[in-house]
Amino acid sequence: MALTKTEIIRTALAILDDYGLTDLTMRRLADNLNVKASALYWHVANKQSLLAELVNQILAGLTMSESGPEPAAQEWRRRLAAWSMELRARLLEHRDSADLVASMRAIGLAGTELSAAPSSVLQATGMDPEHADVAAQTLLYFILGHVDEEQQRAQLGALAKAGPAAEPTGETTGEAAAVSYRAGIGLILDGMAVALPQPGHPDSG
Amino acid sequence: MALTKTEIIRTALAILDDYGLTDLTMRRLADNLNVKASALYWHVANKQSLLAELVNQILAGLTMSESGPEPAAQEWRRRLAAWSMELRARLLEHRDSADLVASMRAIGLAGTELSAAPSSVLQATGMDPEHADVAAQTLLYFILGHVDEEQQRAQLGALAKAGPAAEPTGETTGEAAAVSYRAGIGLILDGMAVALPQPGHPDSG
DNA sequence: ACCTGAACACCGTTCAAGT
DNA sequence: ACCTGAACACCGTTCAAGT
Numbered sequence: 001m002a003l004t005k006t007e008i009i010r011t012a013l014a015i016l017d018d019y020g021l022t023d024l025t026m027r028r029l030a031d032n033l034n035v036k037a038s039a040l041y042w043h044v045a046n047k048q049s050l051l052a053e054l055v056n057q058i059l060a061g062l063t064m065s066e067s068g069p070e071p072a073a074q075e076w077r078r079r080l081a082a083w084s085m086e087l088r089a090r091l092l093e094h095r096d097s098a099d100l101v102a103s104m105r106a107i108g109l110a111g112t113e114l115s116a117a118p119s120s121v122l123q124a125t126g127m128d129p130e131h132a133d134v135a136a137q138t139l140l141y142f143i144l145g146h147v148d149e150e151q152q153r154a155q156l157g158a159l160a161k162a163g164p165a166a167e168p169t170g171e172t173t174g175e176a177a178a179v180s181y182r183a184g185i186g187l188i189l190d191g192m193a194v195a196l197p198q199p200g201h202p203d204s205g
Numbered sequence: 206m207a208l209t210k211t212e213i214i215r216t217a218l219a220i221l222d223d224y225g226l227t228d229l230t231m232r233r234l235a236d237n238l239n240v241k242a243s244a245l246y247w248h249v250a251n252k253q254s255l256l257a258e259l260v261n262q263i264l265a266g267l268t269m270s271e272s273g274p275e276p277a278a279q280e281w282r283r284r285l286a287a288w289s290m291e292l293r294a295r296l297l298e299h300r301d302s303a304d305l306v307a308s309m310r311a312i313g314l315a316g317t318e319l320s321a322a323p324s325s326v327l328q329a330t331g332m333d334p335e336h337a338d339v340a341a342q343t344l345l346y347f348i349l350g351h352v353d354e355e356q357q358r359a360q361l362g363a364l365a366k367a368g369p370a371a372e373p374t375g376e377t378t379g380e381a382a383a384v385s386y387r388a389g390i391g392l393i394l395d396g397m398a399v400a401l402p403q404p405g406h407p408d409s410g
Numbered sequence: 411a412c413c414t415g416a417a418c419a420c421c422g423t424t425c426a427a428g429t
Numbered sequence: 430a431c432c433t434g435a436a437c438a439c440c441g442t443t444c445a446a447g448t
Contacts, residue, residue: 002412026441038443039413047441099311102350106304106357134388138347141389145307145346152311183339184346191396207431231422243424244432252422414447421440428433 003035005043009053013094016054020155021096048109055101055110058094062087064117076125076196077189080118084143084185091147095155098148105144115140126197135192142184150177208240210248214258218299221259225360226301253314260306260315263299267292269322281330281401282394285323289348289390292319296352300360303353310349320345331402340397347389355382 011032015024026047030037044050063086065079091097104110119136123129154174216237220229231252235242249255270287272280296302309315324341328334359379 025439027439036414037441038415041442042412102353106354108357108361131388134385135392137351137385138389138392141347141350142343145350146342148307149311152313156313180339180342183336184343187340187343187396187400188393189396190399191392191394194395194399195392230420232420241433242422243434246423247431412448415445416443417445418443419441422438424435424437426434426436429431 003033003039003043005053008033008040008043008050009057012050012054013057016097016100017095021100048107051100052104052110055104058090058097058101059111059114062090064121072125076121077193079121080139080189080192081185083118083121084139085182087143088147088181091143092150096151098144098151102144102148122192122196127192127195131195135188135195138191139185139188142188146177146181146184150174150181153177208238208244208248210258213238213245213248213255214262217255217259218262221302221305222300226305253312256305257309257315260309263295263302263306264316264319267295267322269326277330281326282398284326285344285394285397286390288323288326289344290387292348293352293386296348297355301356303349303356307349307353327397327401332397332400336400340393340400343396344390344393347393351382351386351389355379355386358382 008029012024012029015029015032019028026040027037030040033040040050044053062083065082067075068078070078091101094100101111101114105112105114115133115136117136118139119129119132122132122135127135213234217229217234220234220237224233231245232242235245238245245255249258267288268291270284273283275283296306299305306316306319310317310319320338320341322341323344324334324337327337327340332340
């Protein structure tokens with residue numbers, strides 16, 4: 001039967017996971033689909049737009065949690081923290097995804113609306129739009145930068161498999177990364193709190 | 206006379222500035238030096254190590270300001286803010302430099318010590334080493350992410366030169382970027398302040 | 411409509427051979 | 430010591446031609 005875009009994207013993601021972004025070439029992708037490279041150009045305009053679709057796929061369904069019953073003063077913080085954890089989890093599912101998302105975002109091809117969700121949470125809590133956008137972008141830069149370094153480090157660590165002795169690292173690195181991730185998110189949320197109307201403050205209660 | 210490493214690096218930086226990172230190829234670099242591509246491999250091990258030297262060159266001489274006469278409680282903030290502005294200014298001198306620095310950092314080839322300076326300022330102000338490292342990294346991710354987007358946007362804007370009408374953008378974009386940069390840095394510094402011993406607090410004065 | 415064949419204009423890197 | 434020539438094993442993309 002004929003090649004479908006869905007199948008192309010699925011195979012591309014498999015190559016990404018198994019061999020990484022630099023090995024995800026149009027020729028190799030075509031090979032895995034038992035087709036010549038030129039055949040791909042009937043289904044996609046070029047490599048960049050294919051990569052953009054991969055990013056959309058990776059980020060699809062990422063949602064901000066609903067408002068809970070707790071006081072609004074804590075709510076924004078819990079929601080942004082949970083969203084940040086979910087985004088990291090999603091990125092960690094695909095090799096080199098943080099690098100890929102950051103690249104596509106930088107040239108405006110995909111993932112550009114990623115900071116809209118955290119920004120609107122902050123605006124709903126009383127932050128003005130300009131500060132909310134900057135704060136959301138700051139959060140996103142941290143997330144992509146941190147996860148990118150995690151993924152790059154994991155790859156360097158995978159090369160040390162044929163190393164001299166059995167080192168006690170492995171699961172440890174992932175845990176340490178999660179801890180420093182949470183700490184960085186916490187720092188940024190603290191910074192946001194300063195710019196937010198204080199709940200116990202005289203002119204707000 | 207014979208080719209020198211200094212000359213190679215200087216020419217590579219010139220190509221980077223004029224044509225961008227994707228056009229900085231070994232073959233084009235060799236052409237600009239009136240030499241064949243294979244000749245470059247007598248002077249550098251491979252392209253990556255050459256890029257690492259470019260990063261070192263771009264970041265060379267970047268320094269943290271000395272302590273001033275003001276109270277320590279404000280000092281760390283002024284020093285980190287000034288350092289952040291200096292780093293941005295240095296990055297803006299070379300096209301695609303934020304992308305380049307982030308890439309080299311991610312694989313541990315250059316710029317890895319970049320967060321050492323802000324971390325030690327925070328430690329000198331009383332923050333414990335673990336939190337100081339996380340805070341410094343958070344600052345750095347923001348800086349590289351923000352400047353990368355600035356530089357990418359500037360390039361997209363340069364393509365709109367043959368656009369329909371004379372738009373009022375141009376100098377405006379750079380100013381807006383500087384404003385949001387300062388705002389983001391401010392937010393991160395606010396987050397750091399929360400983790401720092403408070404000067405007016407009972408158990409510190 | 412969908413794919414192949416063949417080409418174009420490139421890459422980074424190696425290495426024997428020249429000087 | 431320093432560089433060239435020639436090759437190897439690749440890239441993304443286009444496009445006439447096949448079915």
